[in-house]
Amino acid sequence: MAKEKGRKLIAQNKKARHDYLVIDTYEAGLVLTGTEVKSLRQGRASLVDGFVQLTDGEAWLHNVHVPEYSQGTWTNHSARRKRKLLLHRAEIDKLVSKSGDTGHTIVPLALYFKDGRAKVEIALAKGKKEYDKRQALREKQDRRETDRAIAAVKRRQRGA
Known part of the structure; x- marks a missing residue:
C-alpha cells in the first residue's frame, strides 16, 4: 500500500x-x-x-x-x-x-x-469584541461587492 x-x-x-x-x-x-x-x-x-x-x-x-x-x-x-x-x-x-x-x-x-x-x-x-466582529463582516461584504463589480466590468469589456 x-x-x-x-x-x-x-x-x-x-x-x-x-x-x-x-x-x-x-x-x-x-x-x-x-x-x-x-x-x-x-x-x-x-x-x-x-x-x-x-x-x-x-x-x-x-x-x-x-x-x-x-x-x-x-x-x-x-x-x-x-x-x-x-x-x-x-x-x-x-x-x-x-x-x-x-x-x-x-x-x-x-x-x-x-x-x-x-x-x-x-x-x-x-x-x-462584538464591534470587531461586525467590522470584519462589513469588510468581507465590501470586498465581495468590489470583486463582483470588477468581474462585471471585465465581462462587459470582453463582450464589447
Missing part, C-alpha cells in the same frame, strides 16, 4: 476565525487510539467547542468531538476525551508565556492528516 502524501482536511473551525483574532499558529501532532484514527479517516470530527489547556508543561486538547467508530467494540474511545498534543518544548514554553496575557487563549483551527499522520492546527488567539 502506497504511503499517503499531502494534506487531507477532516474538520475546520471557521467560527474560531470569526470569534478570535489569530495571533500565531502552530501545527501539533495528536496522541490517538486506534478507533479514533479510524473514525477520523471516515472524515467525522467537530472542533466547535475545542480549546487547548497547558498543564505541567504539556498541551492538552479538550472538547473536540471525535465520534465513536461504528465498527468498534468494547475498545472504543469516548467521544470528548482530552487528547495530548505533541509540540516541541520551545513551542510549549512560548505558548505558556503568551497565553498568560489577559484575553489570550489557544483554539484549534483545523484537524487533518498530513502524510498519513493526524495533525491539528492550533492558534494563539485573542477574543474579539
Whole structure:
C-alpha cells in the first residue's frame, strides 16, 4: 500500500476565525487510539467547542468531538476525551508565556492528516469584541461587492 502524501482536511473551525483574532499558529501532532484514527479517516470530527489547556508543561486538547467508530467494540474511545498534543518544548514554553496575557487563549483551527499522520492546527488567539466582529463582516461584504463589480466590468469589456 502506497504511503499517503499531502494534506487531507477532516474538520475546520471557521467560527474560531470569526470569534478570535489569530495571533500565531502552530501545527501539533495528536496522541490517538486506534478507533479514533479510524473514525477520523471516515472524515467525522467537530472542533466547535475545542480549546487547548497547558498543564505541567504539556498541551492538552479538550472538547473536540471525535465520534465513536461504528465498527468498534468494547475498545472504543469516548467521544470528548482530552487528547495530548505533541509540540516541541520551545513551542510549549512560548505558548505558556503568551497565553498568560489577559484575553489570550489557544483554539484549534483545523484537524487533518498530513502524510498519513493526524495533525491539528492550533492558534494563539485573542477574543474579539462584538464591534470587531461586525467590522470584519462589513469588510468581507465590501470586498465581495468590489470583486463582483470588477468581474462585471471585465465581462462587459470582453463582450464589447
